[in-house]
Amino acid sequence: xxxxxxxxxxxxxxxxxxxxxxxxxxxxxxxxxxxxxxxxxxxxxxxxxxxxxxxxxxxxxxxxxxxxxxxxxxxxxxxxxxxxxxxxxxxxxxxxxxxxxxxxxxxxxxxxxxxxxxxxxxxxxxxxxxxxxxxxxxxxxxxxxxxxxxxxxxxxxxxxxxxxxxxxxxxxxxxxxxxxxxxxxxxxxxxxxxxxxxxxxxxxxxxxxxxxxxxxxxxxxxxxxxxxxxxxxxxxxxxxxxxxxxxxxxxxxxxxxxxxxxxxxxxxxxxxxxxxxxxxxxxxxxxxxxxxxxxxxxxxxxxxxxxxxxxxxxxxxxxxxxxxxxxxxxxxxxxxxxxxxxxxxxxxxxxxxxxxxxxxxxxxxxxxxxxxxxxxxxxxxxxxxxxxxxxxxxxxxxxxx
Numbered sequence: 001x002x003x004x005x006x007x008x009x010x011x012x013x014x015x016x017x018x019x020x021x022x023x024x025x026x027x028x029x030x031x032x033x034x035x036x037x038x039x040x041x042x043x044x045x046x047x048x049x050x051x052x053x054x055x056x057x058x059x060x061x062x063x064x065x066x067x068x069x070x071x072x073x074x075x076x077x078x079x080x081x082x083x084x085x086x087x088x089x090x091x092x093x094x095x096x097x098x099x100x101x102x103x104x105x106x107x108x109x110x111x112x113x114x115x116x117x118x119x120x121x122x123x124x125x126x127x128x129x130x131x132x133x134x135x136x137x138x139x140x141x142x143x144x145x146x147x148x149x150x151x152x153x154x155x156x157x158x159x160x161x162x163x164x165x166x167x168x169x170x171x172x173x174x175x176x177x178x179x180x181x182x183x184x185x186x187x188x189x190x191x192x193x194x195x196x197x198x199x200x201x202x203x204x205x206x207x208x209x210x211x212x213x214x215x216x217x218x219x220x221x222x223x224x225x226x227x228x229x230x231x232x233x234x235x236x237x238x239x240x241x242x243x244x245x246x247x248x249x250x251x252x253x254x255x256x257x258x259x260x261x262x263x264x265x266x267x268x269x270x271x272x273x274x275x276x277x278x279x280x281x282x283x284x285x286x287x288x289x290x291x292x293x294x295x296x297x298x299x300x301x302x303x304x305x306x307x308x309x310x311x312x313x314x315x316x317x318x319x320x321x322x323x324x325x326x327x328x329x330x331x332x333x334x335x336x337x338x339x340x341x342x343x344x345x346x347x348x349x350x351x352x353x354x355x356x357x358x359x360x361x362x363x364x365x366x367x368x369x370x371x372x373x374x375x376x377x378x379x380x381x382x383x384x385x386x387x388x389x390x391x392x393x394x395x396x397x398x399x400x401x
Contacts, residue, residue, distance in 0.1 A: 095157045099187070103155025106188020107290040120185040120197045122149070122205065123158055129181070131201065137210040145214040146178045148398075149202070151185075153222030153253075154291060158182035161221070164386040168219070171391055176398055178217075187223055188289030192302045195230020199240055202231065206242040217248035217398070221385060222350070223295065225254025230300040232324035248397065249324060252332040253347055253384045256366055257354040258297040258316070298354070320363040330372045330397050331356045332390055334379040349381040372397075 102109060102118045109117035122129045129139060136143065150169045152158055161167050161182065169180040183201075185194050206213055218228040228249055235243040293310040294300075297318060304318050323329045333355035334347030344352045353359070356373055357366030374393035376384060384390050 095159055099152075099157035099160075100155045103187040103289065103291065105289050106186040107190070108188070110186060110189060118184060118186040120183065120194065120201065122201060123182045123184055126159060126182075128184075131204045131208050133208045133210060136208060140179065140210065142179070143210045144177060144179045145211050146176075146217075147181065147205075147209065147213055147215070148172060148178045148217045148219060149181050149183055151183045151198070151218065151220040151224030151228050152187075153220075153224050154187045154295065156187070156221075158184050161385060163382065166386040166388075166391070168385070168391055168394055172394060172398060175395060178215075178398065183224075185227070186291075188291045190290045190302075190305060191223065191226050191294045191300050192230050192234075192304070194227045194291070195300065196234050198227055198231040199235045199238070199242075202235070202242040203240045206245060213245045215247045216242060216245040217250065218246065219248075219250040219252065219394070220254060221252045222254055222381065223291065225249075225251030226256070226294070226298060226300050229254075229256075229323070232327065233301065233322075236324065243324065246324065246327050248328050248330065250330045250332070250394065250397065251355075252390060253334050253350050253355055253381050254331070255295050255350045255354050256298050256331075256357045257359050257364065259295050259350050259354065316364075318364060321366060323366055323368070328372065328397075329366075329368050330374070330393070331366075331368055332374045332376065332384065332393060334376045334381060334384045334387070334390075336378065336380065338378040340375075340377070344375070347379060347381040347384065 098116065098118065101116055106117060108114070122131065124140060129136065148169070150158065150161055152160060161169050169182065172178055173180040183198065185197070187194070202216070206216070218231070220226070220228040228251070232243060232246065232249065234240075290305070290310060294305065297304070297316040299305050299318065300321075301318075308317065333350070333352040335344045335352050336346070336348060337344045346352055347355070352375065356375075357368065359365045374390065376387045376389040379387045379389065
């Protein structure tokens, strides 16, 4: 452990318990990660890539040949891989890998009590918060009565709100004086499971916050918007107090009515490609956690998936949906199209209609006023995180009285 921190990738050997793919498939994955990490910085042209490959090739060839000792072999390889990541990869990249792992098979990690499973928590400046009044007052002497909780998307972490030199949460805090917090969660769990967990955390936060909260807002990117919607639903059902302080719900590129790419499992490949350290995991086929399969139709409630084969060929089984009562809801869509037109392309993962809550069925349509919609042109799904068009809309919505 470096600097007293729990190193997420020290637990990589827990992956050997997953048995997700064939022995050679997992071994190929480990070798790819090893070569990527040992190859050196990409900005320098990865100068150690060839020596690393020459060194690792015979090692992994041996592992493939010892099928009866696969557990021990992969465990040893992953332990070595973890050591390399600790020595060469920045902490931000290490956490990207952990977020990707949880997005891909976080439900399995949770059920098997694998040490890789992320436990939901709120963070400030990438450090977990103890949600207790005295601790919060000490950690956050600048705490205001306007709190915004940012909820990341599938297979991501709170660090990925910062992209291309911009962070919507930091900018809002600096420009409008709000207190920005980040939620970190296991995005491989069902969205409704995470929604309930988020509701419980917000209830505790509202009770323990150092000053009375006058305005609570939720901002979710991608899956994060669905988790926030789910939390609102269960808070209303359970009579939780925090929902009374909720003023805004902002969903950025959220697949309210699903994402076509999920049906082929391609969602995983896109989100894993964010980091060169997590990209090798995209080679494992047919890995789709409960959280990912919820994105097929935008399932946000338990009844949307309970008792059903999530890999089955059934259609959209959702019933009438509602947005939280008395809350200003805002939807942002991204489009790869560069200008307005009758047939806008999606953002590469989510269609414009899905992100804006539009559906051919009136029962499933999530109608918000036109002034509560924004479309970012020439913007990809991940590009929404750094889009000036998106931030302009956020600033306008949060700055209004």
